[in-house]
Amino acid sequence: MKQLYRTVAASLGVLMTTFLVSAQATETIVKLKVEGQTIVATMVTPGDVAKPPVVLMLHGFTGSRNE
Structure with a gap:
């Protein structure tokens, strides 16, 4: 079951990276x-x-929108 989770997580990571790029x-x-x-x-x-x-x-008082 752990291998299934790792495979799904890796696949989602590849999909998100492809989408973002x-x-x-x-x-x-x-x-x-x-x-x-x-x-x-x-x-x-x-x-x-x-x-x-x-x-x-929204960021807090010690943050910045450019982070």
Whole structure:
């Protein structure tokens, strides 16, 4: 059973690597004004999907959006 898990994990890794290497994405810097403050964000959209799903990731005070 452990061998099956390893095989599945390796196969998923290869598929994800292939997808990530072949995927085209566009990065756009977005600036939002909120109560006199500016929030800077990086929006990444896939090039081949008209209405992609959205994932919002927030970092803490000691992090950076450029990590």
